[in-house]
Amino acid sequence: MRIRATVAAVSGALALSALALPAAHAAGTAAPSYQEGAAKVLRAARAAHGMSAFTAAKPATGRPYALHATFSNLKIGKAYKVGTTNHVALSVSYTLTHGTEVNIKASDFATGPYIYKGVSSNPSKVIFGDDAATCTATSSTVAVCKGDIDIHPSDGLLENADAGSWNVGALAIKWNGQQGKANPDLSKVGVAEKGGLGSTLIQRNATLTTDASPEPVKKGATITVKGKLSRANWETGHYGAYGSQSVKLQFAKKGSTTWTTLETVKGDSAGNLKTTVKASVDGSFRYSFAGNSTTSAVTSASGFVDVK
Template sequence: MRMRATVVALSGALALSALAVPAAQADDIEGDTKISNVVVNGGKSVVVGATAAKKVTVTFTATDNSGVDWAQAILFHGSTIETSDSGAVADGKDGEATCTKVNATTSTCKSTFTLEPGYELNNSVAGTWKTWALAAAKDADFVQKDNAKSFKVQRASKLTVNASPEPVKKGKTLTVTGKLSRANWETGKYAGYSGQSVKLQFRKKSSSTYSTVKTIKTNSKGELKTTVKASADGYYRYSFAGTSTTPAVNATGDFVDVK
């Protein structure tokens, strides 16, 4: 990963050396500086497709009785920033956050990051990421938080469904097929997600609510196949609840006309 060395270098050399303190393995604080209200990506998981880079915004509040001098946030994957296996430094000058003064003691800070498949992202780093943050005050106080906020970075998912034959006689057998796939950040394509539980759901034509008919698992290629008895006009769909590395997704309902 190209960013690993950069993350470690910036966390130790750029951010903390500016304060003349050593890099630490835990939160560190000098004086009354505080970081609060950390929000990553608007509070939502960061879902990234197979090829397109994803912009991620981090906002937070920094306070100190003397006022805030500067601040920085870094995103990383791993138990600590020093042992991270991937990460991202904010876009812009030296990776510093843009801080806007609210009053004499408080500033709101914002950083924008770029996460790109094949660079910051490979398949093994999907899941929980952390936010390293530092705020420095005008009186040389500071606070360093090794994990100011945890968040999910996930491989985008797709789900399809097809019920046949259409139309079908009431009581006859319908075969419902589909496929669950997710972004492969290393190949730049979508690939089947194997061994996952997926619900087959049905919604009558006159209803707005889906009900679960049965639960099946994807095969080694992410494919789904099962049968049901046709009972009424309506829509069939597959529904995947998601995992820590892959977001939930529903297939677009396939309408079946029952004669």
Template sequence: MRATTRLALLGTSVALVATAVSATAAQAEDGGSGNITIDKVVVNGGKPVVVGTTNVVTAKVSVTASDDSGIKETTYITGDGPTPNYDQIWYDDGEITCVKVSVTTSTCTGTLTFDPQGGSAINGNSAAATWNLATLVSAHDYDYIHRDAATTFKVQRASKLTVNASPEPVKKGKTITVTGKLSRANWEDSLYHGYANQSVKLQFRKKGSSTYTTVKTIKTNSTGNLKTTVTASTDGYFRYSFAGTSTTPAANAAGDFVDVQ
């Protein structure tokens, strides 16, 4: 993170436009000049950026733009989350590379970095939200365009889901108890904590089948734990399945096999 003021040559007579970047990575309001357009912006292949508790996560960003004179550069790309969560990359630092698609169109790419250990972008659990992708693109004829929200993308707290079905083996018609836990990354203490009051499906896959079917839906308790019972009928695998929320991705537990005798 840095506080910087950049000066960009954007015209022959109006020569300089100042772009100030504060510690919150705020950019100028939407604007521009000429007929330059931003055609497409993709963050992380269109998927949410999922961050755990230890590993740095990177997300590729591509900005495709067009102008009748051709694209000169994408000056900056900024991921803006809830203050103070942001990450920024710069063309003149060699962090953004532009490739010509045609005479008029180029695609410029760079990588945003998300560090759950208090480094780039992730500053507490509030970072799990919808982010704006801001960018400034300029053309060879000095046309330029900047957008505070050229697109949006989600940053999510990684999730984990476990399952255990017992007893194993079990007699047909007897009760099977299925326990488990749903947890998610906490960026305040770098640990995983139970995700409370979430709907989770108990699913079963018969031995020899490749398809899980939902048996019932239950909710996690105040510590993220799951517990329910079913009647033993045939050999197969039990798992819990979580559909995800806006701040937390979907998760499936690995199936636990039960031998029914």
């Protein structure tokens, strides 16, 4: 079983929510994963600074001290489409500047990016990577780090309302011998973290179909072009209708790679699309949806019609 470490606001407190743990972890007898450790340290670090979203959380053993490290030059993709089953990795790079007491190659040092909903001081949800980032030193106190933020939609972590803009942050942890302990003494752990380093869109993946008929058809006759727009429903784990959206009907003549928009069709409440055109020349039809902040753009496979 993969450990899912998520931080979410529950009754005003930032806590590890929806945390699926193997039995050994739940019993406190096994070492936490990078995700689990990062979530615990981040929560404790925020509580140490009196941030309201954390102060009501379940107390940890000790609170971490401030690690001499800062983050800059963070880069992440503009948008990521997430379906219902496939793992999606958000690749992130950033510059880590640290004190001379920080050894980025030490076995008890870890750093990584994360995304969160809402404001940094009071996020409603936080997602980390499955593993820590890897860093390459460019000087004795500067390194370029690269890591993934991992989304596993089949875990049931995402709700449909989570689609849209997410903010990006990064953290660094110096475990000082506490790494690998099920219940580490966090007062011995150094942590640096920073939100507001960037943003990205997490979109519900969309699917689109096109069916042009009849085929073949006589010149001048009516062609009916149907289709359906759907998108991932993260709460049910299936794709559902995306209704009342404007979608472009496009046409390309046989032998051409140039697509021309014939008209814009608005789907019904069930996502169904339907329009008619007059048959003129051989060619292919397709529907194309431009997408929006919550749902990915998508273009259907084309349907060829032979005009006699």
